[in-house]
Amino acid sequence: xxxxxxxxxxxxxxxxxxxxxxxxxxxxxxxxxxxxxxxxxxxxxxxxxxxxxxxxxxxxxxxxxxxxxxxxxxxxxxxxxxxxxxxxxxxxxxxxxxxxxxxxxxxxxxxxxxxxxxxxxxxxxxxxxxxxxxxxxxxxxxxxxxxxxxxxxxxxxxxxxxxxxxxxxxxxxxxxxxxxxxxxxxxxxxxxxxxxxxxxxxxxxxxxxxxxxxxxxxxxxxxxxxxxxxxxxxxxxxxxxxxxxxxxxxxxxxxxxxxxxxxxxxxxxxxxxxxxxxxxxxxxxxxxxxxxxxxxxxxxxxxxxxxxxxxxxxxxxxxxxxxxxxxxxxxxxxxxxxxxxxxxxxxxxxxxxxxxxxxxxxxxxxxxxxxxxxxxxxxxxxxxx
Amino acid sequence: xxxxxxxxxxxxxxxxxxxxxxxxxxxxxxxxxxxxxxxxxxxxxxxxxxxxxxxxxxxxxxxxxxxxxxxxxxxxxxxxxxxxxxxxxxxxxxxxxxxxxxxxxxxxxxxxxxxxxxxxxxxxxxxxxxxxxxxxxxxxxxxxxxxxxxxxxxxxxxxxxxxxxxxxxxxxxxxxxxxxxxxxxxxxxxxxxxxxxxxxxxxxxxxxxxxxxxxxxxxxxxxxxxxxxxxxxxxxxxxxxxxxxxxxxxxxxxxxxxxxxxxxxxxxxxxxxxxxxxxxxxxxxxxxxxxxxxxxxxxxxxxxxxxxxxxxxxxxxxxxxxxxxxxxxxxxxxxxxxxxx
Numbered sequence: 001x002x003x004x005x006x007x008x009x010x011x012x013x014x015x016x017x018x019x020x021x022x023x024x025x026x027x028x029x030x031x032x033x034x035x036x037x038x039x040x041x042x043x044x045x046x047x048x049x050x051x052x053x054x055x056x057x058x059x060x061x062x063x064x065x066x067x068x069x070x071x072x073x074x075x076x077x078x079x080x081x082x083x084x085x086x087x088x089x090x091x092x093x094x095x096x097x098x099x100x101x102x103x104x105x106x107x108x109x110x111x112x113x114x115x116x117x118x119x120x121x122x123x124x125x126x127x128x129x130x131x132x133x134x135x136x137x138x139x140x141x142x143x144x145x146x147x148x149x150x151x152x153x154x155x156x157x158x159x160x161x162x163x164x165x166x167x168x169x170x171x172x173x174x175x176x177x178x179x180x181x182x183x184x185x186x187x188x189x190x191x192x193x194x195x196x197x198x199x200x201x202x203x204x205x206x207x208x209x210x211x212x213x214x215x216x217x218x219x220x221x222x223x224x225x226x227x228x229x230x231x232x233x234x235x236x237x238x239x240x241x242x243x244x245x246x247x248x249x250x251x252x253x254x255x256x257x258x259x260x261x262x263x264x265x266x267x268x269x270x271x272x273x274x275x276x277x278x279x280x281x282x283x284x285x286x287x288x289x290x291x292x293x294x295x296x297x298x299x300x301x302x303x304x305x306x307x308x309x310x311x312x313x314x315x316x317x318x319x320x321x322x323x324x325x326x327x328x329x330x331x332x333x334x335x336x337x338x339x340x341x342x343x344x345x346x347x348x349x350x351x352x353x354x355x356x357x358x359x360x361x362x363x364x365x366x367x368x369x370x371x372x373x374x375x376x377x378x379x380x381x382x383x384x385x
Numbered sequence: 386x387x388x389x390x391x392x393x394x395x396x397x398x399x400x401x402x403x404x405x406x407x408x409x410x411x412x413x414x415x416x417x418x419x420x421x422x423x424x425x426x427x428x429x430x431x432x433x434x435x436x437x438x439x440x441x442x443x444x445x446x447x448x449x450x451x452x453x454x455x456x457x458x459x460x461x462x463x464x465x466x467x468x469x470x471x472x473x474x475x476x477x478x479x480x481x482x483x484x485x486x487x488x489x490x491x492x493x494x495x496x497x498x499x500x501x502x503x504x505x506x507x508x509x510x511x512x513x514x515x516x517x518x519x520x521x522x523x524x525x526x527x528x529x530x531x532x533x534x535x536x537x538x539x540x541x542x543x544x545x546x547x548x549x550x551x552x553x554x555x556x557x558x559x560x561x562x563x564x565x566x567x568x569x570x571x572x573x574x575x576x577x578x579x580x581x582x583x584x585x586x587x588x589x590x591x592x593x594x595x596x597x598x599x600x601x602x603x604x605x606x607x608x609x610x611x612x613x614x615x616x617x618x619x620x621x622x623x624x625x626x627x628x629x630x631x632x633x634x635x636x637x638x639x640x641x642x643x644x645x646x647x648x649x650x651x652x653x654x655x656x657x658x659x660x661x662x663x664x665x666x667x668x669x670x671x672x673x674x675x676x677x678x679x680x681x682x683x684x685x686x687x688x689x690x691x692x693x694x695x696x697x698x699x700x701x702x703x704x705x706x707x708x709x710x711x712x713x714x715x716x717x718x719x720x721x722x723x724x725x726x
Contacts, residue, residue: 218402218409220654221702225661226679226695227413233683233691234416312543319545320665324680339548343669348555358548365543 037301040378047374050367057364061177065135068170069149069156072333074133076155076165078105081351083116084160091123099123102154113350124154160353162341171333172357178334180364182249182318183311189253191307194260199291201261202268209265216258224255228317232326241332248327252314263306271295301379308372312365319361335361392711399707403700404462407474410695411458414688421483421686422450448481448689461692474696480689484682489690493675497697500663500674503597504701506590507659508652510598511605516648518602519609523644524636526614534606541603546662547669550596554670557592564589593670597662601655608651609644616640649716652709656702664698 101118132146150156158169201212231251321327322336335357342354429437459465463473472478479489522534557563667676682691
């Protein structure tokens with residue numbers, strides 16, 4: 001039971017030194033900062049799930065070809081402007097698995113449009129992991145296996161077909177590859193410029209700061225879209241889609257950096273007076289090292305949050321440019337290019353499904369906004385908001 | 386007196402900025418290889434119409450496109466004499482549109498006023514919507530009012546406004562019988578002002594204003610809400626409450642005034658985005674503002690037309706920002722822009 005040899009009672013049950021600390025506090029005591037941020041971020045439900053959604057969306061980009069039943073520029077001359085088809089499981093009370101009804105086009109010579117008639121007597125079962133048109137997985141590996149495709153003699157247009165009979169669902173998946181990466185490339189350009197220029201202005205101050213500030217003021221006072229338009233109009237029309245894509249993302253990034261540079265600058269102005277910067281300088285650190293090793297890590301997380309909030313502007317920018325015909329051009333597929341087809345009232349009225357690409361645009365932009373808000377709120381793990 | 390001084394100082398810096406911007410615009414306009422005239426010459430040569438070339442060469446001389454670039458810029462701005470003496474933007478000669486074969490001033494003439502009109506309407510819309518909603522959302526924070534307005538606000542930020550334009554156009558016409566396209570009914574085009582014409586213009590303005598203003602209003606509402614929340618949690622509000630000041634006065638007298646500062650200062654951010662939006666929406670909705678002309682000019686490298694429009698748009702933004710800075714000083718006497726004494 002106990003050891004009473006030197007007149008003291010000592011319990012021989014194992015002793016846990018953490019016992020007196022409240023269970024709730026314990027893990028927070030010496031957790032690194034990123035863990036604290038992560039814990040707080042997880043509690044921001046909307047931001048967290050937006051992040052998960054975006055992660056999944058980006059991870060699925062290389063597999064667009066596998067998931068989509070058609071290839072993006074595959075035309076189906078017999079099904080121009082076909083209506084969205086639904087996938088059903090039950091046919092006349094009995095379960096037969098996922099199937100579609102075959103549709104046939106009938107010209108309506110009064111209104112000059114196509115009517116589609118469902119043949120409800122002959123359900124056609126979908127094929128899974130089937131052979132279709134050839135595509136490249138992640139742009140590298142040739143493959144012709146699709147997750148699902150249309151059965152013989154039927155079509156599967158989940159979200160309808162456009163004016164050339166191309167499957168809108170497949171095109172949205174392929175379009176995501178360009179529309180979603182535009183923001184990433186743009187933000188990279190904007191980050192490099194913003195951090196370098198803002199950092200130099202904030203660290204050195206004085207005349208450099210003055211000059212940089214004037215440049216920022218001028219750039220910020222210009223309306224973005226007309227400038228984007230002018231710059232993208234300068235892209236030679238004979239360039240290939242890939243080159244145009246890169247140059248457009250760079251243009252979007254080129255006009256985005258002033259906001260970031262401003263934030264970096266004001267932060268640097270405050271931080272450069274701190275003791276740890278003095279200490280580093282006295283030990284002979286070069287400005288480049290002080291900026292990179294001592295100043296930037298102090299607010300890298302803020303930078304990431306603000307990046308999340310500026311990506312949507314770029315995605316919307318690409319959409320707007322392509323929509324106006326000055327951004328990406330067919331045969332490239334992006335959401336903006338697709339919306340270019342839905343540019344008139346007639347398509348909204350008669351073929352509303354051609355405007356479906358606006359849904360992913362809205363959802364992705366919202367998700368980035370929520371994610372950014374969530375990150376911003378959780379950056380200061382010690383405050384309780 | 387100090388305000389006047391500041392206004393003058395601000396005006397001079399604005400002019401300086403405008404000059405820099407004009408150089409930037411001119412540079413961007415000349416980025417694409419070749420120009421409208423050389424494209425035209427190539428086309429004429431390809432189709433074997435050699436007599437047209439003489440006219441084009443004449444135009445090239447006339448508009449000094451054969452000069453080095455920096456000289457072209459100075460002539461365009463009117464800092465330097467061209468073939469006919471000083472005649473640039475400063476002298477009120479906006480140049481020649483090759484695409485439309487008419488002077489630029491003739492093409493954009495009426496459109497300039499309509500552009501200003503549309504944008505002023507959008508700014509008013511943003512204020513009228515964002516002001517009450519922002520306050521309401523802050524006062525009733527964490528209730529359904531707050532959540533609904535936040536949801537609508539986020540949606541407004543996320544929807545590409547050209548699409549919103551199309552959709553609203555369609556439904557506005559279908560259910561509310563709002564007119565489609567343009568800024569006035571065709572029969573009023575080129576007519577002098579009359580009550581009927583004003584009414585037609587106003588009816589046509591509803592949807593464009595809404596579309597252009599939505600995202601701006603959403604952003605401003607969120608900012609106002611955040612500012613109001615900061616102010617409302619300060620001790621002086623509690624004091625007021627303890628002394629028995631009524632709920633309306635408690636919110637409007639001080640917290641609201643404080644929250645309003647960033648609101649006015651924000652015009653500088655709001656205007657560029659509104660004008661961007663109005664260019665885009667004008668193209669989609671076929672408004673007779675300078676938007677469609679800009680797009681057309683950019684696509685065909687009509688450099689004088691596009692250059693002038695870009696310069697005008699930038700000038701509009703700079704003037705708006707300047708006014709907001711001066712207003713801010715009037716509104717809050719504590720703000721001093723000068724150096725510390």
